Amino acid sequence: MPTMTAPQPLLEKYPEGSVVAQEGLDQETWVVDRAVLKDLARDLRDNSETRFDMMLDLCGVDYPDRGESGGDRFEAVYHLYSMPNNRRLRLKVPLPEGDPQLPSLIEVWKACDWFEREAYDMFGFRFEGHPNLRRLLTHEAFQGHPLRKDYDSTQRWILPDDKVYRPKHLEEFSESAGADTDGDLFERMTLNIGPSHPATHGTFRVMAAIDGETIVASDVEIGYLHRCFEKMAETHTWQQVIPFTDRLNYCSSFINNVGYCRTVEKLLGIEAPPKAVWARTILSEFSRIMDHCVCNGSTLVDTGGLTNFWYLFQPREEIYGLLESVCGARLTVSACRIGGLIQDLPPDFEARCRHLLEIIPPLVDDSERLVVKNRIWLERAVGVAAISGEEAVEWGWTGPCLRASGVGYDVRKAAPYDLYDTVDWEVPVFYGGDIHDRFRVRMAEIRQSLSIIRQLLDRGMPEGPHIVDDPHVALPPKDVAYNQMEAMIYHFKLIMDGIRVPPGEQYDMVEGANGELGFYVISDGGGKPYRIKVRPPCFPIFSTFPYLINGGAVSDAIITLGGLNIVAGELER
Amino acid sequence: MSELPGLKEHPKTVQPHRMTLAERLWLPLFAGMWVTIRHFVKNLFHMSKLPTIQYPEQRRNYSHRFRGHHILTSRPDGSLRCVACFLCATACPADCIHIEAGEDPDVNIEKYPVVYEIEMLRCVFCGYCVDACPEEAIIMSNNYDMAFFNRSQTVAGKDDLVRPYNVDPARLGYRPHYPEEEEQRRRLQQGVVDLVAEARSRQESGEGEREVAAS
Numbered sequence: 001m002p003t004m005t006a007p008q009p010l011l012e013k014y015p016e017g018s019v020v021a022q023e024g025l026d027q028e029t030w031v032v033d034r035a036v037l038k039d040l041a042r043d044l045r046d047n048s049e050t051r052f053d054m055m056l057d058l059c060g061v062d063y064p065d066r067g068e069s070g071g072d073r074f075e076a077v078y079h080l081y082s083m084p085n086n087r088r089l090r091l092k093v094p095l096p097e098g099d100p101q102l103p104s105l106i107e108v109w110k111a112c113d114w115f116e117r118e119a120y121d122m123f124g125f126r127f128e129g130h131p132n133l134r135r136l137l138t139h140e141a142f143q144g145h146p147l148r149k150d151y152d153s154t155q156r157w158i159l160p161d162d163k164v165y166r167p168k169h170l171e172e173f174s175e176s177a178g179a180d181t182d183g184d185l186f187e188r189m190t191l192n193i194g195p196s197h198p199a200t201h202g203t204f205r206v207m208a209a210i211d212g213e214t215i216v217a218s219d220v221e222i223g224y225l226h227r228c229f230e231k232m233a234e235t236h237t238w239q240q241v242i243p244f245t246d247r248l249n250y251c252s253s254f255i256n257n258v259g260y261c262r263t264v265e266k267l268l269g270i271e272a273p274p275k276a277v278w279a280r281t282i283l284s285e286f287s288r289i290m291d292h293c294v295c296n297g298s299t300l301v302d303t304g305g306l307t308n309f310w311y312l313f314q315p316r317e318e319i320y321g322l323l324e325s326v327c328g329a330r331l332t333v334s335a336c337r338i339g340g341l342i343q344d345l346p347p348d349f350e351a352r353c354r355h356l357l358e359i360i361p362p363l364v365d366d367s368e369r370l371v372v373k374n375r376i377w378l379e380r381a382v383g384v385a386a387i388s389g390e391e392a393v394e395w396g397w398t399g400p401c402l403r404a405s406g407v408g409y410d411v412r413k414a415a416p417y418d419l420y421d422t423v424d425w426e427v428p429v430f431y432g433g434d435i436h437d438r439f440r441v442r443m444a445e446i447r448q449s450l451s452i453i454r455q456l457l458d459r460g461m462p463e464g465p466h467i468v469d470d471p472h473v474a475l476p477p478k479d480v481a482y483n484q485m486e487a488m489i490y491h492f493k494l495i496m497d498g499i500r501v502p503p504g505e506q507y508d509m510v511e512g513a514n515g516e517l518g519f520y521v522i523s524d525g526g527g528k529p530y531r532i533k534v535r536p537p538c539f540p541i542f543s544t545f546p547y548l549i550n551g552g553a554v555s556d557a558i559i560t561l562g563g564l565n566i567v568a569g570e571l572e573r
Numbered sequence: 574m575s576e577l578p579g580l581k582e583h584p585k586t587v588q589p590h591r592m593t594l595a596e597r598l599w600l601p602l603f604a605g606m607w608v609t610i611r612h613f614v615k616n617l618f619h620m621s622k623l624p625t626i627q628y629p630e631q632r633r634n635y636s637h638r639f640r641g642h643h644i645l646t647s648r649p650d651g652s653l654r655c656v657a658c659f660l661c662a663t664a665c666p667a668d669c670i671h672i673e674a675g676e677d678p679d680v681n682i683e684k685y686p687v688v689y690e691i692e693m694l695r696c697v698f699c700g701y702c703v704d705a706c707p708e709e710a711i712i713m714s715n716n717y718d719m720a721f722f723n724r725s726q727t728v729a730g731k732d733d734l735v736r737p738y739n740v741d742p743a744r745l746g747y748r749p750h751y752p753e754e755e756e757q758r759r760r761l762q763q764g765v766v767d768l769v770a771e772a773r774s775r776q777e778s779g780e781g782e783r784e785v786a787a788s
Contacts, residue, residue, distance in 0.1 A: 053583070083580045083581075083583075084580060084581045086580075236666055239701075240664070240666040240701070241666075242699075243666050243667075243697050243699040243701075244666070307609060311612075314624050317624070321633075321636075324635060324636055324638070324639060325636040325638060326638070327638065327640075328636070328638040328639050328640035328700060328713070328746060328747040329639075329640050329698060329699075329700075332697065332698075332699075334699045334700070342700070343638070346636070346638070346751075346754060346757075347754055347757040347758045347761050348757060366608045366612070369601075369604055369605055369608050370605040370608055370609070371605070373593075373595070373596050373601035373604075374596075374601055374602055374605055375592065375596055375597070375599050375601075375602065376602075378590065378592055378596060382589050382590050382592075383589045386587045386589065387587070388583075388584055388585055388586055388587050389579050389583040389584035389585070390583040390584065390585050392583075393583050405579075405584065405587065406578060406579045406583070406584035406587075406588075407578075407579035407580065407583050407584070408577030408578045408579050408580060409577070409579075409580060410577075413577060427577055429577070429578050429579065431584060431587065431588040432587055432588060432589040432590050433587035433589075434587065434589055436589070436590055437589075437590070475704060478709070478749040478750070481707060482707070488707065491707060492660070492707075495660050495663055495664045495705045496660075496663055
């Protein structure tokens with residue numbers, strides 16, 4: 001029984017052995033029997049001392065070896081976070097192969113909705129009590145569960161027309177289409193927005209039942225961009241996964257690189273050299289500016305404000321130039337390596353950064369001046385798709401969207417990484433919870449990011465190497481590898497076998513441009529990851545979307561989508 | 574951390590923005606109008622400084638680290654430096670490099686690539702092949718516009734990888750060493766250059782984009 005960490009009365013009522021603490025891991029971990037899971041979850045949320053108000057991530061892990069030796073083959077892993085106590089907890093629920101069934105926690109944390117559907121899809125876990133347990137990322141005619149280790153990933157499944165999902169609660173609308181049922185002269189119809197629609201900024205399908213201009217019921221289908229990043233990662237070396245992470249949130253791919261590399265570095269027990277950490281912080285902030293510019297710019301395009309789009313895309317273009325001068329690519333940068341950076345920084349790095357600090361603020365100011373007090377925009381955005389802080393936390397929201405609802409949670413403050421605790425900056429918080437405040441939060445964050453970058457540049461670039469000097473992790477410098485036998489052998493070993501990461505597991509998070517971007521990695525000691533789970537920040541946010549748009553107009557749904565900053569690459573992985 | 578709002582008690586309601594009197598009277602609209610007019614006039618009289626680039630007549634001047642189309646480098650006698658060690662093919666996360674090795678008549682070299690193909694549609698331009706190469710036999714150019722008329726052209730063979738950019742040093746991209754940076758570094762150490770001012774003047778004179786003849 002874990003006694004030191006949980007308040008005694010909380011665990012006393014559970015039978016002996018049903019909640020066991022697992023020692024020696026990166027964070028507090030309890031192995032929980034599925035029979036008591038639901039009660040424990042409710043207690044953890046409601047107990048005044050624990051107050052785990054947020055379900056960050058739920059994923060499955062498959063251990064076929066354990067199954068063969070008579071144990072439980074599967075494990076469902078929950079990552080919980082208590083905002084008031086700034087404390088994290090991992091719950092592991094072992095599940096036998098024949099009967100992978102566990103209670104749905106959707107009544108405890110609403111965020112479980114899509115996460116449970118994803119685990120069902122990927123592993124075949126059956127969540128008892130889930131109201132709508134069907135596949136999420138793959139299609140209806142898909143056979144098998146792709147993230148199980150015995151799934152043959154060369155199989156192809158075709159989706160026939162008669163298997164395409166048609167939501168039941170919208171079907172009655174199709175039947176009564178064209179009818180004016182409530183006598184207000186507006187006809188009913190069902191409207192498909194997407195999968196490929198210019199206003200969705202990505203490929204997802206929104207099915208809306210509309211009465212006149214108002215959305216009465218809606219459903220969302222995703223998975224069109226699903227490429228099973230997590231399965232691919234299991235067949236590549238640790239270093240080879242980095243280009244895949246670029247494609248998660250492709251608007252700020254550098255932050256994804258940092259998040260992944262930091263997690264693996266923690267598992268390896270190494271730290272990037274000061275120069276790399278310094279550059280990572282600066283480039284992460286530039287990426288955040290870029291992402292916010294894209295998000296705000298495209299939200300305004302959806303409302304008809306095309307001018308902002310031009311003003312805001314100019315900084316983005318210039319920042320791409322900076323990233324390109326560092327690593328050679330603009331969008332999918334792959335600029336980090338485990339242990340440091342891809343290459344040494346160019347000599348004009350600081351000059352380029354300072355030049356950007358000169359040109360970005362006037363453009364951001366201009367863009368803001370166009371809309372933020374403009375009545376046309378205010379009437380369009382204030383109060384649209386509003387969500388209170390409490391509800392947002394229940395749904396698992398993080399990032400700027402949560403901070404627009406009055407909850408100042410930011411990973412850079414709650415668990416500072418890189419150099420964030422050494423600079424002076426604030427977390428902008430607004431209380432409207434609507435599109436307008438999401439816009440304002442992002443604009444304020446751009447200014448904070450600029451201030452962080454300015455302080456770091458004033459501090460000066462640290463001397464030293466750009467990557468750790470450890471031949472087991474980083475490739476030796478080329479001129480050494482050409483001339484020394486030992487370095488040459490390390491070079492070959494690293495590329496043929498990959499980095500040997502010690503067995504263990506690690507959850508680590510960075511503040512992505514739209515929330516907490518977490519990586520849960522498990523290593524079995526080989527050259528390839530055993531399991532990588534990404535906690536995509538926009539996944540829980542988008543699961544709220546059908547509830548946010550109900551009752552609003554169709555055009556409100558479009559700007560809601562823009563304002564939430566949904567990036568399909570990250571949502572569907 | 575603890576001083577941040579909303580963490581202990583999450584707000585249960587929302588407080589949407591209330592319009593001020595000025596906003597009700599549409600007054601800030603004129604400030605916005607002024608911004609647009611200012612940009613319009615500025616752009617009208619300084620057409621050369623427009624941020625828009627007239628591609629393909631004008632092109633953005635990318636850095637010498639750009640990860641573009643690959644190049645296979647040659648030895649002074651014109652033979653390929655590649656020794657068909659398969660490291661690039663192993664390091665490639667996209668599995669886009671296909672090599673078939675043959676025996677080189679020169680006993681000191683042992684192997685050479687009979688076939689060296691890169692599937693350009695699969696390639697993600699991550700540069701791992703350049704990092705992996707122990708011979709500096711594969712580097713990248715700054716060519717990014719690769720257009721094809723049919724699928725067979727999308728597989729770049731030895732000829733496509735050797736010929737196009739090998740001769741022009743201005744077209745080189747991502748590689749292990751950058752001689753052009755040495756000069757910049759040396760000038761910086763002497764403290765004779767203000768790179769910020771240089772970047773600013775480049776931006777203002779519109780030199781950031783170089784013009785090339787459309788071929």
